[in-house]
Amino acid sequence: MTTRSHTAPANPTTSGGTVAPASGPGTLVSDEVRVVGMVWERELIRYVRTRTRIVSGLIQPVLFLFVLGYGMNGLVGTTGGFNFRQFVYPGVVAMSVVMTAMFSALSIVWYREFGFLREMLVAPVSRVSLVLGKTAGGATVAAVQGTIMLVLAPLVGIRLTPLLVVQMIGLELLMAVAMTTFGVFVASRIQKMESFQVVMQMLLLPMLFLSGALFPLNGLPGWLAVITRVNPLTYAVAPFRQVIFAAQHMSPAARSRFPTNVTLFGYALPIGAELTIVIVFALVFFVLAFRGLSRTE
Amino acid sequence: MSVVADGPQAQAPVTVPPAISVHGLTKRYGDLVAVDGIDFSVAQGEIFAFLGPNGAGKSTTIKMLCTLAHPTMGQAMVAGMDVATMAKSVRRHIGLVFQEQTLDDQLTAEENLRFHAVLYGVPHRLVEPRIARVLALVALSDRRKDLVSTYSGGMARRLEIARGMLHTPKVLFLDEPTVGLDPQTRALIWEDIQRLRSEEGVTIFLTTHYMDEAEFAERIAIIDHGTIIALDSPDLLKASVGRDTVSIETTDDEAALASLQAAGYTVERSGTGLTAFVPDEEAAVGPIVAAAGVPVRTVRAHRPTLDDVFLHFTGREIREQHGETVPMMARVRGARRS
Numbered sequence A: 001m002t003t004r005s006h007t008a009p010a011n012p013t014t015s016g017g018t019v020a021p022a023s024g025p026g027t028l029v030s031d032e033v034r035v036v037g038m039v040w041e042r043e044l045i046r047y048v049r050t051r052t053r054i055v056s057g058l059i060q061p062v063l064f065l066f067v068l069g070y071g072m073n074g075l076v077g078t079t080g081g082f083n084f085r086q087f088v089y090p091g092v093v094a095m096s097v098v099m100t101a102m103f104s105a106l107s108i109v110w111y112r113e114f115g116f117l118r119e120m121l122v123a124p125v126s127r128v129s130l131v132l133g134k135t136a137g138g139a140t141v142a143a144v145q146g147t148i149m150l151v152l153a154p155l156v157g158i159r160l161t162p163l164l165v166v167q168m169i170g171l172e173l174l175m176a177v178a179m180t181t182f183g184v185f186v187a188s189r190i191q192k193m194e195s196f197q198v199v200m201q202m203l204l205l206p207m208l209f210l211s212g213a214l215f216p217l218n219g220l221p222g223w224l225a226v227i228t229r230v231n232p233l234t235y236a237v238a239p240f241r242q243v244i245f246a247a248q249h250m251s252p253a254a255r256s257r258f259p260t261n262v263t264l265f266g267y268a269l270p271i272g273a274e275l276t277i278v279i280v281f282a283l284v285f286f287v288l289a290f291r292g293l294s295r296t297e
Numbered sequence B: 001m002s003v004v005a006d007g008p009q010a011q012a013p014v015t016v017p018p019a020i021s022v023h024g025l026t027k028r029y030g031d032l033v034a035v036d037g038i039d040f041s042v043a044q045g046e047i048f049a050f051l052g053p054n055g056a057g058k059s060t061t062i063k064m065l066c067t068l069a070h071p072t073m074g075q076a077m078v079a080g081m082d083v084a085t086m087a088k089s090v091r092r093h094i095g096l097v098f099q100e101q102t103l104d105d106q107l108t109a110e111e112n113l114r115f116h117a118v119l120y121g122v123p124h125r126l127v128e129p130r131i132a133r134v135l136a137l138v139a140l141s142d143r144r145k146d147l148v149s150t151y152s153g154g155m156a157r158r159l160e161i162a163r164g165m166l167h168t169p170k171v172l173f174l175d176e177p178t179v180g181l182d183p184q185t186r187a188l189i190w191e192d193i194q195r196l197r198s199e200e201g202v203t204i205f206l207t208t209h210y211m212d213e214a215e216f217a218e219r220i221a222i223i224d225h226g227t228i229i230a231l232d233s234p235d236l237l238k239a240s241v242g243r244d245t246v247s248i249e250t251t252d253d254e255a256a257l258a259s260l261q262a263a264g265y266t267v268e269r270s271g272t273g274l275t276a277f278v279p280d281e282e283a284a285v286g287p288i289v290a291a292a293g294v295p296v297r298t299v300r301a302h303r304p305t306l307d308d309v310f311l312h313f314t315g316r317e318i319r320e321q322h323g324e325t326v327p328m329m330a331r332v333r334g335a336r337r338s
């Protein structure tokens, strides 16, 4: 226990300062911006403080990249100097972004269980600011995690160019925003910590496996092809592969062996269409996340 | 009898508008009536306690007053604003300490407070002085940079109280602030509460199911099954269920009875001796022993407690319901640490 002092606070000149209630019922825009910044900052502080999370967030993709990469290599073989590890690398970067963003968003369930969510929800601020801050925070953290993955590129024979790095960070941010809003929405519907595991296993893993991150989506049986095409992650993963492959020196044989575009009704989607789908997805789930957190008893 | 649900008007000053006033406030969850048409008001600067067993409707009342739950019926004004129509302004002018802990224990005390300051729009230049001030009020200044995960349960509670005061609220709501804490820590928290009131002039509304500590409040509403069954100051509540008594056993009860009656005391024979009814048991012990006129073997002084009050109005002891609260807190704490 601390010792108690009944003396006046250290700085009597400022201690009497009472807080003038800021401007009545309508809150200032600058106040809301401050809130977004604070929620974002808190997310970063927590990320930096939980090293285990950073490390475990790296181990899983690394396992996929090297273990699965070498394991499948014998089966897939090398075409025109291009192998399965190079194929799977963009998918693994996408996976690490998805996992980090979802984890950050789903921590809301944890706050709900342990109360901290209340501290945010009763505050006289707009829920939009809270969701924005949370999304920005989760997205930043996920993009950082995805960018750390870039150091693995040379190890699997992926050539990085300055343009590619910029493109990757942009894609990571977009994907992270989409996944964080999606995660916040899911979290707003989950009341119990136990459901968290269920969501991770029943929703997130299937979404990842059926997104083209780990295997090409062409030549799948019809029903599986349909599932992969309604999976929004598919449209977030494909652009990674497109920009990365565009920066590689690949033979035409390798390009046809490892295709990058998502085909819809036999028509290959351009990257712009894929990104539009991801943006619409993010907006829809932003609204749903906001509504999910706005319910009062 | 002074103990009626509409009693507060008698005490609340008429000139200053009350900090809280509630009329016919009701909350239903499906068929369950959690709060059943309660009326009360709390004067500015008052320490007011809701006392009742688990499930009585205390937290539900707080939630409605803090705009976290919509009243099914009735009206509540907090700091002069209607909770139904001016929710955001109400939230800005109240401080809240929930029954469950709501700190982020991966942040330091200071970071938790900064976060709160931004959420409540505390102007930038006031953030630092207010943080220093509220930490000093709960004697946690030297733990400012420590992670909340290193705090004891009592320290975390006091940090939450400090946080609730950070934005200089007009009313501070504390839902079971001392539940699950050891007696020393509970006493410290009561000192904090008294200090907040005297130094910041804040109105304090708290709930508890501990009879003994409700005595520290200036007025108490006893709530059971969603209704207020008694409302008054602790002394008047206790006086309403019976008077102070001094019971004695003497070597000659006949003689003692005669002497005491001659001295003007109201005395009855009780089981093993005599019982005198007095205005103030402590002050009466000496004079009664002296007035008995014969050697006194045992003396027992008794003042009605709030337990007696609760028993009187409900026919039950509040203690019956205590059981589950403490283990539940222990579970949550255990889980947080892992």
Ligand SMILES: Nc1ncnc2c1ncn2[C@@H]1O[C@H](COP(=O)(O)OP(=O)(O)O)[C@@H](O)[C@H]1O
Binding pocket: A297, B029, B032, B033, B034, B052, B053, B054, B055, B056, B057, B058, B059, B060, B061
């Ligand atoms: N969200 C809710 N949904 C349904 N019933 C509730 C809810 N909150 C509280 N209750 C019920 O309302 C009653 C009063 O609860 P509460 O106000 O928490 O009591 P207290 O705080 O006095 O222990 C209890 O019977 C409780 O089960």
Ligand SMILES: [Mg+2]
Binding pocket: B055, B058, B059, B060, B099, B175, B176
């Ligand atoms: Mg309660």
